[in-house]
Amino acid sequence: MTHLDLPVREGMPDGPRLPRVLQTVLFLTARAVVSPLWRKRYGDTYTVRLAGGRTIVSVSRAEDIREVFAGSPSVFHAGEGNAILAPVMGENSVLLLDEDAHLAARKRLMPAFNGAALRGYHDMMTRLAEEAAEKWPLGKPFAAHRTMNAVTLEIILRVVFGMGEGERLARLRPLINKVTDIGGVSVLGWAFPRLRNVWPWKRNIDNLAAADALLHEEIAERRGQPDLDTRGDVLSRLLAADPDAPAAELRDHMMTLLLAGHETTATALAWSLHELSRHPAALRAAQAAADAGDDAHLQAVAKEAMRLRPVIYSVGRRLTEPTVVAGHRLPRGTVVSPSIGLVQRDPDNFDAPEEFRPERFLDASPESGTWIPFGGGVRRCIGAGFSLQEAAAILKAVLVRYDLEPVGSPERAKSRNITLIPSGGAKIIARRR
Template identity: 45%
Template sequence: MASLPPGPRLPAAVQSTLMLRWKSAFASACKRRYGDVFTVQLAGFGPGVYLANPDDIKTVFTGDPRTFHAGEAYSMLAGMLGPSSVVLLDGDLHRDRRRLMMAPFRLEAVARQHQLIGEIAAAHVADWPVGVEFPVAPKMAEITLEVILRTVIGASDPQRLSALREVMPRLLTPGTYDTPAIARPSLQQRLPWRQLRHRIAEADELLYAEIADRRADPNLAERTDTLAMLVRAAGQDGRQMTDAELRDQLMTLLLGGHDTTATALSWALERLTRHPQALARATAAADSGDEDYLDAVAKETLRVRPVVFDVGRVLKEPADVAGYRLPAGVTVIPAIGLVHAEESLYDDPAQFRPERMLGATLSPTSWLPFGGGTRRCLGANLALAEMRIVLREVLRGTELRTTTAPGERVRIGGVIFQQPHRGARITLRARRTADLVPLAANPQQDQRRD
């Protein structure tokens, strides 16, 4: 007989509010009371079963995708991403679309973008103020947006690039007020959400113009931007993506790679400025070209401050998970944040210790900031490389002031992201120069880490 694990008995509306405002604290409290598996009631979505044991999470990640539907779990993003987004698809459609999108995110393809990412980061960091405290999150968002516009979309027309810089930040950082209209696109016709509809329309016009340019480019075969590679890609049947399908994938990559990486980089500096020894070692690593330690900083940041706290799968039929026969319709939720804070997996897990990641063999169900299974984030290689390179440019171009101030609290930003509540405020003591060794763009080193 199907059954659900125990969980809080608060009304669904109350539980949903707690999850929306204080997800990490609420989920941690539930874990302390109910254990590694518990049920929450989510208004409009029904019961969600949280999983904090890696073995149970493996059951979900390796389960039959016909039973464990991830796309359906993210249906609330349909109004932003579009119906053919790879994130929203399930089954054979998802498998085929993901296969078409793999090439731009392979290690060798990402390595070809390293130099451009470094140039973008260095140019932006050179304009950061010295001697005054400022929130670094908006600065990081500018860098990651530029990286996506140049490496993913491949925008080069000055006027269109300028328009994209203007439109995309307003679209890609929706507030909680926009959430209903993102989940239910029909609401965008109503007065409270018409501005959201207008922002999406502005973005669409620019993205479709880029798609048209790429299709007409006589040098398409030589281009290395993601859009060009997607335009060239064809399935086993020879079919290529339509303009509408390309638009949905670009919007997905923009949403998935902009705020996420910016937030992770902001947390990295927030953590480093509160850990002087780690900051000193990271600075030395940036100067000497030590990729390993910068990679460890990135991975430890993603562990201790995961940008996305959890991922979901909707059961299409009853399934045995964590000792329960769960009914169809339930959402099973691997809890990234709870796993990363588990003492049996990480000694003193609340502490920021990049050294723990040096030479570590990371299990895909105990370190999972990018999700897992066939739904693991396509852009994971790009995100890790971008974090290393941007951290390098910040640390070898500036001298960060350490602080004894308490760490910034987690707040839910946009729709699902865990951001520093004050924007990760930092202060540059000075600008600096050093005898620098370039950070290698070696796909084999990246392969060893991942």
Template identity: 50%
Template sequence: MSQTYPPGPPLPAFVQTALYLRKRSLFLGVLRRRYGDVFAVRVPPFNDHVVVLSRPEHIREVFAGDPRTMHAGEANNILGPVMGEHSVLLTDEAEHARARKLLMPAFNGAALRGYRELVAELAATEVARWQPNSTVVTLDRMNALTLEVILRVVFGVTDPGARAELAPLLRRIVEVGALHYTGLRLPALRRFRPWRDFHANLRAVDTLLYREIAARRAAPDLAERVDVLSRLLQVGAAGEEPPLTDAELRDQLITLLLAGHETTAAALSWALYELSAHPAVQRAAYEAARDEDDKALEAVLKEAMRLHPVIPGAVRRLTTDTTVAGWTLPAGTTVSCSIILAHRSPDNYADASEFRPARFLDGEVEPNTWLPFGGGVRRCLGAGFSLMEGAVVLREILLRYALEAADGRPDGGRVRNITTVPRGKARMVVTAR
């Protein structure tokens, strides 16, 4: 039998952690060229032993694996200081299954159709503020828009005063550098800035969220409300599962904020940048917007997410000794299906470095090669919402403006909290159509 761990770099663990957090695309690419399709890294304090995979057959093994022996919640411990112990991303087995069952009705097809009109209204309001022949800082505007979507569609906060109070606090949660985020797991640092300020801000968010949850529970029109929080307050009340507690609701709302705000804003920013840099693709996307072809607009977003992965990998923590990708790995090992490596592999994609949305319409994309939302029983519940939102936003922008890149091509991306956003914020010049 092969050795306990696959080969990996001999660098000190703290150096590997810094490289993984700050330069992960470059770092992982170098390691694959040096060690092959399966290799090991060390990234304490999150995961001491990480085995990185990128081949579709290996990824299929993980996504089809037994959730009792492959814990995604444990592996996602990096998210714990913010999302909380009840988050659907941080629980496993029966607790995860219960949370997922209660959350799913808020993201089914009928629910998505109900959210679409409000998302379009919010996108149209945002785009109406733009001035023709001006430079738009795309990442900033997409962050503002997706936060407004979270506040209105997910949290259901309709009072302008409450939104004005909550929005800056929520922004501070996501606007955190990678190394700053790393320190959130170390209690000793809570006495010092910037970690002290972060936790104080998080407590202020919690106070407002619990206030909103209490007010919503008492709302006489709760049954008529269609926002995600109102839906979650009603699930489980008449079924075999107990309803979500206030603490569980808080954790799921913060999870939806982090999973659906920064990630979607970054994906949209990359999509708009690529459209501004590729006039022919932009023309086709404009025609799709004019024809209300959501599938083609989704393809633009999917290709941007492929070429510029926002999240590095989908992870599982092994609870028993398990054979994965031909290696027998000990309990406690974290297995990472690398989104970065899978998306950029020439074995998975012809012309992998090219921005070509049509590949998602032509049947070229094989299973287990496109992974932004993970897979298996842990596939992101908000995948449909994210793609719907992205298509709606692209349509509202493209119908009003032609796009041109304001700067040269961004030098890759930079890591903010756990996501990769465009360096330079993907600035573009907008011209009225």
């Protein structure tokens, strides 16, 4: 018997009784540490109460997650659940919109990420990945996360903006890194506007404003180009489809794709290299796949890294009306949060979940609701295919060239903005094969 067969429970699920401010700090800075503890104490469904009156109900059973992802988009508002991202992504971001507005934005962006478009990006991805791999230091420790950030940023800038080398691109690269390189506490500045005039939050706002200025310059210049129909980048595609598209809307789409499509893949790749360096058999199998051009195996490496080391620990849906979720009748305004980190390490879903086994993604597809790094339902990430293709291209460029060795003990995950990154930068040593 499942909870679906039981009477509906009235009232919020149990959860920590800590002060809201302390729960907020723990949620933003140590979610991967406290979530398993809270689940053990309060069960698969529990309530977290944050400062500002925000109430989150975490769900971690696959059947409950499927229920949330299959829920009506008019009831389960993902855009409202992502509201904390608004100061950076912008009000027109596909991540912040709901219902018809979300579907319209998604429809405009999807052609840039369909099968034909992905095939068109392959050669560029491969070239940039190979150029970056050739510059790796040999025989000494270095932070793989930094190198992965650099190459994925380069790829996304070329794909999203079609930007060539020049002063504007050179100025934009470090600004994008500064926008993303903030800790969990700094995210409070997104949620509480009064903090934005206080250091270090003001510095973050200034970095974002400088990046925005460059993006608007690029949009204005591109709008006047006569060859938009022949360009393959996302910005040109959007302008060709709608020459009068507002600059603010284009900026929000571009910033969303830049940030969501760059840092998450970079971090997944850093974790992939971190794990491969510590698992010789998995490394040898991945190198053989790289030599043979077996992209399916290389994507399985990235998928397993995303499962074991989730970049985003949870997602959110804000209820627009009272709704039964996981057997509880939840009030309007509750944010229901499928926990990526908990469901993907549940032994009910994956054998030996603490072990790094890329082959589990070759043998069979995971059951729905158990592997969700790209979310699910109508909100599933439009760049999922792009991310996996990019990961395979970069892993191939690295693994055909190098053997990898670990540095020190396995690294823990630490919070950076809303992501979880390797605490030491995923340090490894590379040697020529």
